[in-house]
Amino acid sequence: MKPLSLRLAKGVALLAALVLVSSCGLPRSGPNKSEIFAGSVMREGDAFVLLVDDRVNRIASVTPALGFAESFVNAGQLGSDTISPGDTLSLTIWENVEDGLLVAEGQNATVLEEVQVDGAGFIFVPYAGRIRAAGNTPEAIRRIIVEKLNEQTPDPQVQVRRLAGNGATVSITGAVGAQGVYPIERPTRTLAAMLAAAGGVTVPPEIAQVTVIRGDHSGQIWFDDLYAHPGHDIALRSNDRIFVEQDRRSFTALGATGTQNRVPFESQTISAIEAIAQVGGLNQALADPTGVFVFRNEPEAIAQQLVGRTDLQGAQRVVYVLDLTGPNGMFMARDFAIRDEDTVYVTEAPFSQFNKTIAAITGTLGQTTAAADTLAGN
Template sequence: MWQLVKLPLHRRILRRTQLIQHTYVYSSLHTSQRTLSLATCALLLSACAQFPTIGPSHKEVEEATSAPAAAGVIQLVNVDEAVARKLLDGKKSRLFSEALGDIRLPQLIGPGDSIEVNIWEAPPATLFGGGGIDVRAPSSSRATTLPEQVVNREGLISVPFAGRIQASGKSAQSLEADIAQRLKGKANQPEVLVRIVRNASSTATVVGEVQNSLRLPLTPSGERVLDAIAAAGGVKQAVSKVTVQLTRERQFHSLPLDTIIRDPAQNVLLRPGDVVTASYQPLSFTALGATGKNEEIAFETQGISLAQALARAGGLIDSRSDAQAVFIFRFEPVAALDWPRQPVASTPDGMVPVVYRMNVKDPSSFFAMQSFPISNKDILYVSNAPIAEFQKFLNVVFSITYPVLNTIQLTK
């Protein structure tokens, strides 16, 4: 200020005027910067609250399953080898060879069957003497063929001079012996031959996804499951997508058709009254989140593991996925596992909502993945990694701050 004192009056007035102008411009610039900064902060806060995301993060899933409001509702289970093995054992279907056996039974006569009875007498024929000579037998023996007859509802047939005889539930050889015994003392050394002309009682039924549903007559040679399917013209769908259910009396068992073809022991003998049902079951799971593709993915009736499911979903996206947050959302039966959260709440149909968590950063998890079975309608979800969320935040920051900085530079 001492320099201003020495200046002339007009120079001092000019200098003060310039200082006031500079102060006003600086103040105006500072105000605009502050306004822009405040606007920038408001935009960033708004953007942070509305980040686009593929779904819940690892932390959000944990919070949802541990929140008081969800107590006893959602089970969070960390998958290891023991859990995977227990689930796999619970989902294995009982094999036909174990549940039904493969014992060959004699063919028995039943109501509705048509049979033919042939009777031979040694000479001199005293009872059926009017019969013709059988050229296949010794010249002195005579054969009589009775008219074909149907076994009635009570399982009986009629034989002249022998009366009504129980035929149902007997083999042809057993019925022959019974008729011969009834004729003993009436016919001269009788010999009897019984032939089943039409089999109406020893049949199996084939229905479902086959070309032609039918009743398959069973013969003494022994028809099997694949014989029945072949007689029906084969299945309409791909073999890998068909399940075969065999119903016998009051029990039924199911196996993938692929398993029956690959394992001959499961191609068991059929019994009278069996029902073979070929069912088309389009199984699928849904892949969501940071996987190679987000879509519904079909799989075969024999099932797939979690490792195969991840591969079919395109694997984890390296730049986005959280390898510690691979989740499977599923409804399980109450008895499936020993649930970590008590009490266990279930849906009206007795199913427990459960989230399985797999940490694929752990090398040992790859062994558990090979055993963990995928079920129909599973949801496979992979969360975004925290760094991916931070990267999105930075993108939003830069997209907003760059225009602001350019505006400030232009203002200067």
């Protein structure tokens, strides 16, 4: 039988362990369900805490769509023969007289090679003067030159050709096969065709975003949508700037999940179930499947619909509650769309805290008992 002093020492150690654990907070990954609910506007906080159901899903699962404005969509394709500033033309002029204005003696034609269209869109032709070229076709320019020269030489014949090198160009940068400045030519008059000419995209197509900047306006579209929906493709204009980048949206996963991290989107849309799976699922040893929360700042219009109030002003803090154990819990989580900058948090199950308490007590008790045994042996 153990000496009374040793049994007394172990009893004192157990009591001390209980006092120590009860007075000190045990380590945990974040707030529990009660603490989150206490942050509701109905209690002592400033967040709206909402249980996710079909109605909430219809209102909250709105994902911003990418697409071009009408000014982009309605812009017609540039004609393949339309001259632009920066184009280079070749002019051949025939005259039906021996002593012509432009044709040298003994010849019947003169060639004006590499006539540059200036920045204002004009070219200069001797004896015809300054002629507007930009916006016209080679045929229209030919008629203008003939009309100008016809007053000075009888029945002149003129040929106008555009040389290689188109003045209408676009710049392409970002995640493409070959960045650079590309001419708008017959095969590359649309956005999809121009991206193909630049070697396509070098990031996963499903998360590639394409931005087109035209003057003071810009539009953005998913790369996949250019091919899944051909009607979304647009005609290009000179000086368009095209930028391709990988989707920069992300969400944060915290709590009793497989990993706690900032997680980039891997597709255009991600549901709550997919978000949890993307971080390794629920931690089987810690997670409480009845306590999956999504923290989000909702725009005023959506927040008013969610809570049925019209007096809200500005973005509102909203906490969505997902109970995966409910009759339709998995379906609700599958239909709930995660948005950029969301925080997905999984609470710890009550038994995990109990286990931590027991582990802390037994660990503390074991150390104290060893110390008591040492003292009793002295």
